[in-house]
Amino acid sequence: MKQKLIRFMNGRYGVDSLNRFLLGLALVLILLSIFVRISVFGVSLLNLLGLAALVYAYFRMLSRNVQKRYREYVRFIAVRNKVTGFFKNKIWYLKQSRQYHIYKCPGCGQKIRIPRGKGRIEISCPKCRHKFIKKS
Template identity: 45%
Template sequence: MYRFMQGRYGLDRLSQVMMIGGLVILVIASFVRRPVIVSNIIYLAGIVIVILGYVRVFSRNIQKRYRENEKFMSLTAGIRRLFSKEKYMMKQRKDYRIFTCPGCKQKIRIPKGKGKIEITCPKCRTKFIKKT
């Protein structure tokens, strides 16, 4: 297997998204029953997307696949950043309360269990009272 994959592009984020997206479309197509032609078109689209994902994995044109992946990553950077930020905030919610400054909308992280405290925004120096 190692020798077969030598000189091939391999799995990247775009290939993963294509294969998983194609499988999701195939599952959706299995639930669409009424207009058979619509179900078949959705099913065919799912198969084509999965096949294109595998073609990318086994491609020998590494530079072209790399450029495609870089373009995909730059187009989805904002969405990925949003999800990453939300994941980080969810992790912090266990030990900290996150408050928003009424003056500048800066998010401020305060440890839980401190009672009613006066919070000073580090950005704009606005003071406000909150319960942690």
């Protein structure tokens, strides 16, 4: 049985992280379709999309066009990195804004990060040496 499977998969693309993502997406969409009913021509849209993701994942896994599948994988990783980078940036900014105030220097417009909760303080711009008073 195992030998048969190995022979069957020989020359085929197999599983990569795009396939794992598609399988996860399919599962989420199909589960969601139980609770969220969006119908198009009497067919559950989420269920349909979930099935499409499932079919695509299996199509990629069994595909013999390894180069094309690999190019899809590279594109997927690029998009994924962009998305995770965007959220990491947002989270970093949120964490910063909890601990710091960002002030703009009235002299030169330079953004200055000041720790919160220090009361009234005189800020001296590191760029143009302009001094101004703010409550932090």
